[in-house]
Amino acid sequence: MRFEQLKRQANVVLHKKLRKSGKVWLVVGTLFFTGGLAIENNMVAVKADTTVESETNASNNEGESASSSEQPNNQVEADPEADVSKENNEDSSNQDGDSTSIPSDTQTNEYFGGSNETIDDSGNVTADIQYQNQTYSVKGQVGTIAPAQNSAGDKIYVNINKQSSGKLPDDTRIELAGPAGFSYNTYDKYGNKMSNGRNGDSVLNVDQSMKDSNGDLYYHLVDEDTWVKQANGVDGGSTNDGSNDYMVYNVVPKDYPYNDANSVTNKILPAADNDGIISGQISVKSINYGRDFTYDYKGKAGETVSASMNGDSEKDFPYAPVVKIKLLSTTIGELPAGATIELAGPAGFVYSLYDKDMSLSDRGLNGGSAWGTDKKMTTESATYYRVSTDEWIKQVSGVIPSDENVDNPKTEYSIDPDIIEPVLADVTVTSNLADQVVTKQHGAIGSTIDVAVPVVKGYTADKQTIQATVNPDRTITPLESVEYTKDESTDDNSNSNGGNHHSNSNHGSHNNVKKINYDYLNQTIATYLDRGPVQLFAISNNKFNPVSERALKPGTSWVTDQMATITGKHYYRVSTNEWVEAKDAYVYEEVSKVLNIEKITPLINDEEKISSSRELGSDTAWKTDRIVYLGDYQNPTVAYRVSTDEFVIKNN
Incomplete structure (x- = not known):
């Protein structure tokens, strides 16, 4: 519906008021429904010695700007005497409407075309694209994310779409x-x-x-x-x-969360108790297991919390989605009748509009104007004012409300789930014999993982592991090939006894067998919260071989009774013949004590990264349940745990 059409309704009232802005008076005309919502406003710069009666063209303010003492960042203050009428605005066409400048720092070319394109009837595309002054060749299907590679072998991931x-x-x-x-x-x-x-x-x-x-x-x-x-x-x-159909490409981050199949359903809507604790329950579709899992969550507004499985054991489903929930609250209240929002000039500056869900609208409001508003919305991060039925303006520099007090505030709760499910896929290893398939390898999208080289009877491989990349399309691509060498025959140097052949320990491929050293100790370890499922190993033929059927869940605790060392690597035993490498877990001891904090103290997570948003205040006391040993095995950082993934370093 056009805004002029609303003027003709009988229940519309036009309010005007004078407001001082710098050296000029502003006449603010506000169009209201008598039921409440302001739809259209007009503001025009008026000299201080001009009477209100002389203002007859308040609505004809196309292109006019108003001076304001509060200017948006990097904006030049408008001159109230300057002629910035429609006729003097630069216009590149013969179109009716004026052009409006949008701040250049918001402009980025995210989408682009390609060259040397081919596309078949099945939607398979090949093309060359230009990205950061490099030419990349991409091959994939329309509607998918595909790898692209340049002449140096560098790889990016590209979303392929058709318009x-x-x-x-x-x-x-x-x-x-x-x-x-x-x-x-x-x-x-x-x-x-x-x-x-x-x-x-x-x-x-x-x-x-x-x-x-x-x-x-x-x-x-x-x-x-x-x-x-x-x-x-x-x-x-x-x-x-x-x-005319044509292809459009955009580059996605290497760790792009390609989890569209992880559909989420609210089972219990988020609600807060009297202490402000928000709780709820969601159902998440697992790609790896082809079924839904139920997760519970609990925390305060503004926090991001880890959700836990309900009804299933995380140990039984190590490759299930890892779910984090950002807890959100939105409070909406009614503003007094006649409330307005003043937008600092110049008129060429554009203020963005949003819908109730904080999504950007495709239009904005020009500076140097004022608008009626009837509601104020407050979230954890920003404040918004409603200027039309489903359009809100964010309170930023240059947005000046006439009134900030609200009546009948109501708070709604919502969630923003972050779901990361590790990729679980087979890896085809290229070799000089034949392609070898290693089943059930796993890792986070964008990561590089180690894959155990398959054992071929009668041959020795030139390496024990190869590296592979975990792709956004949930496949795993090896980065290396394997060369097998045939073993020398040991038949002439062995004795037969009851059909069993015993190889001479000083002959053939067994010359270089490494010894595993064992230490017996009882201690507790925990896996890192954000690294994904942890690879398990089993000892076979005097070496550690990856276990493909099971893994340890992130952020879980385990008792270990042995540590084994081979070729400088340390492993902890967590079951009869299942071991975890020491770099994938940290040792901790259970304690029960209170820490007295004398000064503002930074917090770290289990990977020793300092928190940018939280710290412990001075002269405060905090309970701790663990003393942990993070990082290097032989020279760890000793810290106390004060929440799920927040630690204070002991020396602090």
Whole structure:
């Protein structure tokens, strides 16, 4: 619905007030429904010696800016005497609507096209793409993430998508809802936001439309290399003939959480008790096990907590999803009638709008204007004011509310789950004999893991392990090949007794067998919280071989009674013939004491990283249940645990 149409309703009241801003008075005109919600406002700069009666054109303020003592960062204060009318604004086309400058530091080209492209009927794509001044070759299917490699062998991961555009009927137009104080984002053909927006309250000629892989629709402005996204307040347009498909690529991080199949369902909605403790329950689909797992969570608003399995043992499902939950609270209250938001100028500056879920709207509000508001929303990280039915403006520098007190505040609770499920896959190892398959290898996406080289009877491999990369498409690719050498025959140097052959210990491939040294000790160890499932090993043929069927869950505790050492590596025994390498766990002792903190003291996690958001206050007391020995086996960092993954170093 266009904003001008609302003016004609009988229950609309226009309020005006004077507000001093720098050396000028501002006349703020606010359009309200008598039921409450402000829809449109107009603000115009007025000289201090001008009377209110002389203001007859408060609504005709396209392109005008107002001086303000509070300017957004890096903005030049507007001159109230300057002529910045519509006629003097730079406009690159013959379109009706004005261009609006969007701050350049928000512009990044995330999406791009390719060259030398081929695509078959099954959606298989090959192409060359330019990324950070390097050419990468990518091969994969439309709608998937695929590896791309340059001539030096460097690898990135690329999301491959297809977009479709087509010609529109002649004289097709779109209408951008007003008032002119609204600004609409513009984009290039790949979906990158451009540095110039378009003002509201305008009609634009368009000749093409384009639909991206998310189903979002864009319109191409005639005689410009510019597209406007179909969004709230964009009316008109038409369907196209769908004549042109083209590929769009974007690079994803190496550790991209490629877990779309981990669907989440709320089983018990989050709720808070009288002490402010939020709890709830979710169901998470596991990719590795093909079933749902139930997780419980508990904590305070603003915290990120680890969720625990309900009804299943984490030891029985070591490759199940690891779930962390960010606990959120949102408080919404009603503002007094007539409340406004003033936006510091100049008019070319654009303030972003958001929906209730904190997602960016595709339009914003120009600086040098004021708007009615009826509700205030507060989260852990920011405050927002409602300026239309489902559009909110964030309180940042330059956003000045007339009133911050609310009535009837109500708090809602929600969660933001972070789900990481390790990849579980077979690895095909290339060798000079034949491809060897190592089953059930695992690791976090983007990580490099060690894979045990398969034993081939009668042959010796040139290495015991190879490295492999865990890919976003949940496959594992070896980075090395294996060379097998045939063993020398030992038949001439052995004696037969009852059919058993005993090799001469000074002959053949057994010359270099390493001895395992054992130490007997009783102690407790814990696995690191954020490293994923921990590889287990079994002793066979006087060496440690990876166990493929089982692993240790992150953040779990175990009793060990032996430590074994071979070729400088240390292993702890956690069951009859299952061992964990010392680098994948830390030793701890159970204690029960109170720490008296005399000064502000930093906290670390189990990987000795200092927390950037939490610390212990001076003159406080904290209970501890563990003294831990982190890091290097022979020279550990000694610390006390004060929460699940927060420690204070003993020397502090």
